[in-house]
Amino acid sequence: MGSSPRILVLGYRHLGDSLFLTPMLRAMKRFAPNGHTTVLAHGIGAAVLEGNPHVDEVFKVSCRGMAAKFSHLTPLRRTRYDIGILAQHSLANAVFLWSVGCKQRVGIDSKGCGLFLTHRVPTMGLVHEVTRYLKLAEALGANGDSSGLEFFTTEADHQSIAHFLFERGYDLQQRDGRPLIALFPGSSQQWRFKRWPADRFAQTGSRLVMQHNACLLLLGGPDDRDAIDEISQTLTVPFCVVDSSHSIGRLAALLAACDLLITNDSGPMHLATAVGTPVVDLAGPSDPRRTGPYGAGHVVIQRVEPGSPKQWINAPDPQLPMKAIGVEDVVAAAVEQIAKTRLV
Template sequence: MTSKRMLVILPTWVGDCVMATPVLRALRSAFPDAHILAGVGGGIDTLLAGSEWCNAVLRVRFKGTLGPFTDASLLRACRADTIVLLPNSFRTALGVRFAGATRRIGYARDGRGILLTHTIAPPTEKPFSAVDYYAQLVEKAFNITVSDRRVELIVTADETRKALSLLAGVSGAPLVLNPGANNPLKRWSAENFAKVARISMKQGQSVVVTGGPKERELVDAVVKLAPGAINLIERGVDLGGLKGVLARAACLLTNDTGPRHIAAALSTPVVTLFGPTDHRWTTLVHVQERLLLAEPFLTHDTFADQHPNACLMERIAVKDAVEAIRSIARTS
């Protein structure tokens, strides 16, 4: 299968979008002369800034009652002959159905096979890494090999300038703390993040705390409990600025959420805290990362998702987080 104009619809979550970067890199390698567009949700298109794998980034939504039909007209204007759907949703497939592409490729699930021209059977193994999940789709669809499965992002000059402004007055490469997560059950407590901050600052390490727009209260709580830590939300951090900050960080301590994947994709050391979400769903390869599991002794055929009470985030000790940071952080 070949393509002259290809549109790749990416996942809407930050972490999942990052985990799709090996697919973009592989498609560019397989189709060096094709015009490749990346369709992303509004607000996270910044993730792909600086990338050479796609010719352009297209903002899509597929939300609301009319979303699939509204976006379909936008997609038709792209004149893509091939559309690859990485998300699993029926709604996304419905929007793509009316986009005019000759080939519409995606996993056959959620009853959407009738909307696609080329369906791939999803893997049955569980847990199955999202990186491998996306890679397997394009491998089977295009008969190519996604041999390099490293996640990767580029920091632009503008994002570097934003980072320098956000880190004004910060000494050396900072320890970045990310206490938020979309699911509250995946969050280590603000008190524990603050304890790590206080210990780190006592050892001479600068500390900054980041979060999304809806996590201001959580970030404020950490900073209040750790005087001297810098609140990046107060300084106006956005996704591009966060990329620049993480690229310059000594280490990131984070729950299992988007900034983890951004830091890993920028070759920044990461300590990731896992509770009632199995780490095997989001395995990253060739990254500088230490995983701290709330329950590290589950059997191989048991998922953390199935045992939320045994995998409470508060079972992760502060001293273990401090030691993990010490073992992996890069020095200024």
């Protein structure tokens, strides 16, 4: 490998997965500062990395699936990549990386992927996904990275959010001891059973406003409309609904302005950690040891044995892990988190 390696990373289309890559991308840029890193990504996964200074190019794939990736094989082969990083771990992706012609190919040695890799990383036990990706960089000679996730906001996004909040009666320059708390009650349609009951979000928000003078934001996109509507109809305190689907940059700036995010296991949870906002994670059926909020300063609430959410899909009551989380637990965790900022 020369001093200016061309690096290809097979990335993701989801928000959280793409943010999990950022410590590894940072480690690789330190390892090869003159290298050129391209990340193959789709949808919001591409948007997450477009402003990242450790990524030189985001190669956007117009749709998901291996057929879409292989349709770009010819221009990718022309680049003659020195290094290929198999972040999206599957045999099909390993074959694709080999087909691109990357001279060195690193990935986890499982599912038959090792046949197509030059640097095989042994399978790991129960570790966070961020750790898993960092091990790929270390296998190439990069040093580990103990820093957190990253998302790079713009001044324009911060100014836009400050204006948005000011118009709704909240001045970021003069908070007057009022904590700004965001609730994210949504999830993808596939994982609807990972949602905490909407009435409990409403109870939690009401108590934080009435007892701690909080300013309450309710975040959600089109897929979360039913949860947003139910909470809105139940709340008896002032609140503001924010469409979180328009711009990832504005959402990041909004979360950076907040003192706390209370959320289901979700992409916005990881975005909050990336911009330094404390999180109360309602983990439910997820395994926070693998996909929970990365780094210190966050609270995870879980009342069932952690495991894979998939094991609950066909359960008699898939929402049981979420229903086991009580309002009292969440309010106490929120107050504890806000107290650290001396706003309560």
